[in-house]
Amino acid sequence: MSLTYKDSGVDINSGYETVKLIKDYVKKTYTKGVISDIGGFGGMFALNKDEFEEPVLVSGTDGVGTKIMIAFMADKHSTIGEDAVAMCVNDVICAGARPLFFLDYIATGKLEPEKAASIVKGVSQGCIKAGAALIGGETAEMPGLYGEGEYDIAGFCVGIVDKKKIIDGSKIVEGDVLIGLPSSGIHSNGYSLVRKVFFQHKNYSIDQYVEELSSTLGDELLTPTKIYVKLILDLISKFEIKGISNITGGGFYENIPRMFPKGIAGEITTENVNVLPIFNLIQREGNIDIDEMYSTFNMGIGMVLCVGKDIANSVLEYLKNQGEAPVLIGQTVRGEGGIKICHKQK
Numbered sequence: 001m002s003l004t005y006k007d008s009g010v011d012i013n014s015g016y017e018t019v020k021l022i023k024d025y026v027k028k029t030y031t032k033g034v035i036s037d038i039g040g041f042g043g044m045f046a047l048n049k050d051e052f053e054e055p056v057l058v059s060g061t062d063g064v065g066t067k068i069m070i071a072f073m074a075d076k077h078s079t080i081g082e083d084a085v086a087m088c089v090n091d092v093i094c095a096g097a098r099p100l101f102f103l104d105y106i107a108t109g110k111l112e113p114e115k116a117a118s119i120v121k122g123v124s125q126g127c128i129k130a131g132a133a134l135i136g137g138e139t140a141e142m143p144g145l146y147g148e149g150e151y152d153i154a155g156f157c158v159g160i161v162d163k164k165k166i167i168d169g170s171k172i173v174e175g176d177v178l179i180g181l182p183s184s185g186i187h188s189n190g191y192s193l194v195r196k197v198f199f200q201h202k203n204y205s206i207d208q209y210v211e212e213l214s215s216t217l218g219d220e221l222l223t224p225t226k227i228y229v230k231l232i233l234d235l236i237s238k239f240e241i242k243g244i245s246n247i248t249g250g251g252f253y254e255n256i257p258r259m260f261p262k263g264i265a266g267e268i269t270t271e272n273v274n275v276l277p278i279f280n281l282i283q284r285e286g287n288i289d290i291d292e293m294y295s296t297f298n299m300g301i302g303m304v305l306c307v308g309k310d311i312a313n314s315v316l317e318y319l320k321n322q323g324e325a326p327v328l329i330g331q332t333v334r335g336e337g338g339i340k341i342c343h344k345q346k
Contacts, residue, residue, distance in 0.1 A: 089229050
């Protein structure tokens with residue numbers, strides 16, 4: 001008896017079916033720079049050479065961490081792709097770069113076309129929110145490496161910015177103001193601790209309705225990561241934003257100092273931070289120290305901007321007029337990196 005690839009657990013017909021199901025989602029993301037189509041060996045994107053004096057490409061790659069295990073538990077896969085996009089484009093925008101295109105990588109033990117299409121639908125939604133084109137990707141079927149129903153997703157984004165407009169924190173000085181932009185929830189970091197608190201330390205179920213959250217636990221934990229691209233692109237076209245920090249893994253303590261130049265540190269007060277209910281629940285149920293919370297989670301602040309003191313009020317007012325709820329969270333001081341957080345109650 002001769003063996004086939006299908007006998008080893010890989011069904012190439014599932015791959016063909018997946019491509020058919022995702023074609024429309026992919027094409028919805030296309031922008032004028034796309035000059036290739038789905039199915040080629042490489043995605044192609046044309047740059048407008050007259051748009052930039054010195055174009056600089058800015059790239060980022062990331063995954064969604066163990067948040068993906070929440071998707072397995074809830075059997076809900078339509079938002080996890082949006083998280084993958086957000087994790088990449090939110091990093092790229094910190095340099096002031098406009099995302100151009102995105103590629104995804106999905107690996108699984110057994111390819112299920114409908115599930116894969118649901119994931120890519122989320123990727124498409126994220127790309128549309130970011131203004132990035134989904135120009136390619138890979139769906140890998142690897143039996144024996146992943147358990148039944150399991151998969152992983154990662155992404156890669158390329159953006160562009162004129163060299164003279166790169167935001168790298170070099171203009172930040174003592175006395176500048178730090179402004180926080182609200183998050184949509186936990187985003188995609190800290191889920192190993194989240195799972196330990198709710199499903200190992202406590203006995204929550206994924207579909208349990210939690211009054212404090214006004215939703216099931218699963219729905220709250222799978223809230224997509226907010227994509228800040230269009231908001232920040234608009235903002236930097238009107239104001240001098242000296243630094244931008246994406247509050248991802250490592251929370252406040254690791255990420256805010258990443259935008260500071262040598263000789264600058266930050267003083268943060270949590271008085272104005274609107275801590276979301278999910279973080280209060282995690283802290284209480286896990287009996288977690290407040291500094292541990294701020295070194296793991298975004299606590300309700302997904303992005304931090306650094307601006308000059310003279311324009312801080314104008315930036316705050318502008319953001320409020322855009323429907324945002326920005327908060328003043330601190331200032332820069334002399335120091336060798338790092339931040340100090342003063343925890344104050346409202």
